[in-house]
Amino acid sequence: MASNKPKGIVVFSGGSAANNLVDVFKAVREDKKCQLSYVIPISDNGGSSSELIRVFGGPGIGDVRSRLVRLIPDDPDHDDSEKAAIKIFFNHRLPKDQGAARQEWMQIVDASHSLWTNISTAKKELMRAILNSVNFEILKRMRPSSTFDFSGASIGNLFLTGARLFTGSFESAIYLLSSICSVPNHTSVLPAINTNFTHHISAGLANGTIITGQNSISHPSETTALDTTPLTAHEDTERHDLIEDANLPGTLPTLRKQYINFSKTDEDDLPARIERLWYINPYGQEIRLAANPAVLAALGQAQAIIYSIGSLYTSLIPSLILKGVGAAVANPSIKYKILILNSTNDRETGPSSSPFSALDFVGAIAKACAESQSISPSREVGKEEYCNYVTHVVHLTGPGTPAVEREALKQIGIETIKVYGRRGEGEGFTRYDEKGLVQALEVTMGRRDPRKDKVRRNTLEG
Structure with a gap:
């Protein structure tokens, strides 16, 4: 018996960049009246996530957390102060000073912090129970060689980690945070791998160089390890083996260090193009991993796939190389497989002397x-x-945007849709106009006649 339920939309994306397009994907989902699934990689080992991974192990959860919080519904017709307070709470970061961060953390767990204002008692006590649980786990793991660094820690990341440790299930932790954030049932956030373990990536460059760890690939940061004395690789490994943390003895030191401080705006070019990306075990050896079954199920019921803006090799590729994903994407029953091209090239799609074009993406x-x-x-x-x-x-289109080989793409069966963007005040690059992008996606997926849409002229050029 055939189902009348409309097939869904699957969006492959990372965190912060794609968060800017959540309202776009929401509008397209509403137009299609279908399920919307976000597939998020779990290989990030930078920022405050690096400290959670070092002490507790487990997946990189920052992008999952940020998408769940971004999906908290906004209702302009109602004053919902609790939803606004929850969004602020889970997006809050502790101070960068370690002492001040720990002091503020204690104010949060003992409920004396102003962040709890406007959060109902029922939700507050549930959230506090999870935060106190992770605080207890931090105290249990405290050793002379290893103490947890709260500097710049995300409260949402600490909560999601606490929920995972308490339930023993990453999937359950996501369900709990999703429920607290009132994420609608028609929208789901799916980790690319459903795991309680840490999985890292490496990238191979065209010149033979191998870069280990997502943080080093995407935005190298100041290493904040407990001891930064220069050592040989063997001595470095032995030194880290003396530290009691969540890593196996012999784990590559580059995967065990803290990368709390980094900048996404101050990036050096890679010496050559990235040619390939793969998953590694703690010792740097390549491994092949299977995708989250829920991701494959969503792809099996999809009418459209959207590759969102974001870092090509650390936001999209880690989800696509997983076993099962390629075959599911290639399914000819999925009619629309849409790449929203980045508005500019970054460290991963350079170097500046040889930037990626649309065909390269x-x-x-x-x-x-x-x-x-x-x-x-x-x-x-x-x-x-x-x-x-x-x-x-x-x-x-415009200065700094990747070149688009329209004819070459057309010859291999790929259509191009040009959208006119806008420049933000003080920004050196062009952003997508939300209305124009919604129109482009709806027209591409065959629902609306662009001549009937009341949007500004020349927003879309097919």
Whole structure:
């Protein structure tokens, strides 16, 4: 018996960049009246997540947390002070000074902090129970060689970690935070891998260089390890083995250090292009991992896939190379596979002397999806295969935007849709206009006649 339930939309994305488009995806979902699923990677080992991973192990949860909190509904017709307070609470970060951070943390767990204002007693005591639980786990793990550093810690990340440790289930922790945040049932946030373990990535450059750990790939930061005395690799490993943390003895030191302080705006070029990305075990050896079954189920019921803006190799590729994903994406029953091209190139899609074009972005996605299905990571992917994984490219135009080879893409069966963007005050790059992007996605997915939409002229050029 055929189901009348409309097929869903699956969005592959990372954290902060795609958070800016949540209202766009919400509008498209409402237009389609279907399920919306966000697939989020769990390989981030930078920022306050690095300290949670060092002490507790487990997945990188920052992007999952930020998407759940971003999905807290806004109702302009009602004054919902509790939802606003919860959003502020879970987005709050402790001070960068370690002493001040610990002091503020204690004010939060003993309920004397002003962040609790406007949060109902029932939710407050549930949230406090989880935070006190993770605080107890921090105290249990305290050793002379290893104490938890609260500097810049995200309260939402601490909560999600506490819920995972309390329930023993990452999936349950997401369900709890999703419930507290009142995320609608028609929208789900799915970690690319459903795991209680830490999984790291490495990237291989065209010049043969291998970079280990997402933080080092995406935005290298100041290392804040307990002792920064220069040592040989062997001595460095032995020194870290004396520290009691969540890492196995012999784990690569670069995966055990704290990377609390970093900047996403002050980035140096990579010495060469990234050619491939893969998962590694704690000793740096390549491993192949299966995707979260819930992700494969969402793809199996999808009418459209959207690759959102964000870091190509650390936000999109870690989800696409997982076993099962490539075959699910290639399913011809999924008619629309839409890449929203970044408005500018970053560290991962450079260097500046050889920036990625639209065809390069599409090629990287196709290669990752093909690798997901293949035992051999070195298999070449012909351009004629690209349309199995990307059918449409939505892009901006203007200074600094990636080049778009319209004719070359058309020849291999990929359509391009140009959207006129806007420049924010003081910004050196073009942003997508929300109305224009919604229109582009709706037109691409075959629902609306653009001549009937009341949007400003020349927003869209097919």
